[in-house]
Amino acid sequence: MKGSAYTIGFAAVLGSACALLLTAAASITKPYKEANQQAEEARNILQALNVPRQDGTSWHGASSAEVVKAREDNVKEKKKGDLTTYVYEVNGETKATAIRFAGPGLWGPVKGFLALEPDMKTIRGMTIYEQEETPGLGGEIVAPWFRDQFVGKSVVDAAGVPGIIISMSGEPAANKVDGISGATMTCDKVQAMLNEAIKSIVEEK
Amino acid sequence: MVCATCEPKGLCGGKGLVTFKEGAWANNPLAIQVLGICSALAVTSRLENSLVMGAALIFVCVGSNLIVSILRKHTPHRIRMVAEVAIIATFVILFDLILKAFYWDMSKQLGPYVGLIITNCIVMGRAEAFALQNPPILSIVDGIANGVGYAVILAIIGFFRELLGAGEILGHAVPGFTSWYTPNQLMILAPGAFFALGLVIGFFNAIKGPDPEEKK
Amino acid sequence: MSETSVWVIFIAAIFTNNILLTNFLGMCSFIACSGQIKTSLGLGTAVIFVMIMTTMINFAVYHGVLVPLGLVHLQFIVFIAVIAAFVQLVEMFVERFSPKLYFALGIFLPLITVNCAILGASLFMIIRQYSFLQSIGFGLGAGIGWAVAIVLMAGLRQKMRYSHVPQCFQGVAIAMIVTGVLAMAFMGFAGMVAIQ
Numbered sequence: 202m203k204g205s206a207y208t209i210g211f212a213a214v215l216g217s218a219c220a221l222l223l224t225a226a227a228s229i230t231k232p233y234k235e236a237n238q239q240a241e242e243a244r245n246i247l248q249a250l251n252v253p254r255q256d257g258t259s260w261h262g263a264s265s266a267e268v269v270k271a272r273e274d275n276v277k278e279k280k281k282g283d284l285t286t287y288v289y290e291v292n293g294e295t296k297a298t299a300i301r302f303a304g305p306g307l308w309g310p311v312k313g314f315l316a317l318e319p320d321m322k323t324i325r326g327m328t329i330y331e332q333e334e335t336p337g338l339g340g341e342i343v344a345p346w347f348r349d350q351f352v353g354k355s356v357v358d359a360a361g362v363p364g365i366i367i368s369m370s371g372e373p374a375a376n377k378v379d380g381i382s383g384a385t386m387t388c389d390k391v392q393a394m395l396n397e398a399i400k401s402i403v404e405e406k
Numbered sequence: 407m408v409c410a411t412c413e414p415k416g417l418c419g420g421k422g423l424v425t426f427k428e429g430a431w432a433n434n435p436l437a438i439q440v441l442g443i444c445s446a447l448a449v450t451s452r453l454e455n456s457l458v459m460g461a462a463l464i465f466v467c468v469g470s471n472l473i474v475s476i477l478r479k480h481t482p483h484r485i486r487m488v489a490e491v492a493i494i495a496t497f498v499i500l501f502d503l504i505l506k507a508f509y510w511d512m513s514k515q516l517g518p519y520v521g522l523i524i525t526n527c528i529v530m531g532r533a534e535a536f537a538l539q540n541p542p543i544l545s546i547v548d549g550i551a552n553g554v555g556y557a558v559i560l561a562i563i564g565f566f567r568e569l570l571g572a573g574e575i576l577g578h579a580v581p582g583f584t585s586w587y588t589p590n591q592l593m594i595l596a597p598g599a600f601f602a603l604g605l606v607i608g609f610f611n612a613i614k615g616p617d618p619e620e621k622k
Numbered sequence: 623m624s625e626t627s628v629w630v631i632f633i634a635a636i637f638t639n640n641i642l643l644t645n646f647l648g649m650c651s652f653i654a655c656s657g658q659i660k661t662s663l664g665l666g667t668a669v670i671f672v673m674i675m676t677t678m679i680n681f682a683v684y685h686g687v688l689v690p691l692g693l694v695h696l697q698f699i700v701f702i703a704v705i706a707a708f709v710q711l712v713e714m715f716v717e718r719f720s721p722k723l724y725f726a727l728g729i730f731l732p733l734i735t736v737n738c739a740i741l742g743a744s745l746f747m748i749i750r751q752y753s754f755l756q757s758i759g760f761g762l763g764a765g766i767g768w769a770v771a772i773v774l775m776a777g778l779r780q781k782m783r784y785s786h787v788p789q790c791f792q793g794v795a796i797a798m799i800v801t802g803v804l805a806m807a808f809m810g811f812a813g814m815v816a817i818q
Contacts, residue, residue, distance in 0.1 A: 223500070226500055241510065
């Protein structure tokens with residue numbers, strides 16, 4: 202006859218065994234997980250900065266080791282006050298500067314990198330590496346067509362006021378890109394967080 | 407009936423083949439038992455995701471069936487459901503950790519649906535209905551059978567949803583297909599999932615024919 | 623922390639991002655119990671109650687215990703344990719103080735423990751980094767959304783009894799297809815709130 206003591210004992214042993222196993226597994230896999238996160242970040246920084254790859258293809262197909270090394274070789278991290286910038290340098294010459302941008306999207310945090318040419322006005326590239334937006338609608342912010350429209354755009358308008366516009370309506374402008382139909386809120390939020398990042402670059406100069 | 411793998415003794419007491427056929431076909435978890443619908447709908451928007459989810463379910467089902475079966479004579483009756491949940495959850499989290507470590511992109515795409523395997527009625531159902539009353543090796547077979555039965559249907563749904571919804575298979579555009587077919591994005595969104603699942607179950611039933619008992 | 627207003631989260635959880643019709647959570651009990659409107663109403667009410675209570679409790683447990691102790695990887699197990707324990711408590715409470723209510727609702731409670739919508743709601747709340755107030759709005763909205771979907775489905779299935787459905791499609795298959803049409807209808811709510 203299995204009494205209460207046995208039941209409690211069984212539960213305790215099973216519970217501890219599971220918790221122990223999982224904690225062990227979590228610590229074993231932690232370095233791999235962190236390496237993956239680092240590689241993902243490196244891939245996005247390199248993509249945004251438009252650092253050319255040896256064979257000319259995109260960084261997204263590269264191995265973790267390759268991107269981490271490429272980031273180490275080509276990108277320097279600089280801190281100015283609160284702002285951390287990622288500078289792509291070749292032989293001491295600054296080719297591009299990138300900063301992180303992040304903010305609340307509609308359903309979850311949105312994180313990415315925005316890279317500017319040495320004139321600090323023209324966009325070199327933009328990548329988003331974390332988002333939870335609605336697939337097919339807001340989720341299109343990671344689609345190549347959306348991303349690529351930022352290349353070559355300006356972060357200041359005709360009057361020199363910093364700020365980009367993501368919108369489906371209005372006149373085309375040097376600092377304006379198309380929005381996503383059916384995803385106005387997501388676009389507004391992405392616009393807000395990009396402008397926040399742009400503001401912090403301008404203020405630090 | 408002793409299947410070729412274990413001849414001549416039959417590790418499963420001769421019931422291996424019957425159990426497998428039952429779990430994968432006659433009593434298919436998705437089409438017949440109607441379990442595990444949530445993930446079948448959520449992850450089948452792309453074939454690759456469906457395959458990984460299928461693999462996850464086979465892993466968890468086999469693992470939990472095995473442990474539950476090994477412990478079946480020692481588990482106090484009162485807390486058996488809690489014990490099952492704990493064992494299932496452990497395997498699910500293990501799979502999640504492995505995914506995050508070695509298949510990062512997929513982990514981000516599957517998102518919370520990996521964790522939801524814990525509440526996936528298939529795994530719980532098999533543990534309760536089979537593993538608790540059967541020896542370990544046979545339970546493994548049952549776990550594989552149900553897992554495979556589930557994975558195959560998932561793969562079929564995923565294949566059609568990705569093909570009709572995006573004109574692609576495993577992320578690669580099908581040459582020539584999109585020249586005459588405009589991908590219908592509805593297939594990738596929620597309603598498409600329901601339609602695809604309903605049609606696949608309907609056809610499964612049509613092929614299988616009515617239950618022998620129902621024919622009377 | 624998401625900046626979306628609580629009202630928007632609430633309305634979206636019911637209509638534009640219905641936890642069942644858009645996120646596919648809670649399908650198993652949905653299929654099993656949507657045969658009759660009365661049963662569906664009962665189950666739906668129970669789900670609303672459990673969902674809002676467990677989101678609040680899980681929020682407290684996650685931010686108060688798991689995060690400070692660095693045990694975030696145990697969140698699945700802990701959330702399920704909380705849900706199971708809560709449902710068990712409710713069952714005991716209802717049985718003790720209102721046998722009539724227990725008789726009406728009692729059978730549904732064990733079903734709710736494995737309802738993936740309940741666990742899913744807690745998980746979404748964490749992923750979307752909702753504040754406490756937002757979590758309440760989300761829990762309530764998600765529960766109501768699920769209940770609305772299941773009652774609608776029950777009504778449709780009652781009507782379908784008079785239709786000639788091919789043999790192989792009877793039961794689950796046709797239910798899925800009808801749910802698909804229902805999901806399509808709910809997609810029409812997009813734009814109702816300034817949500818996307």
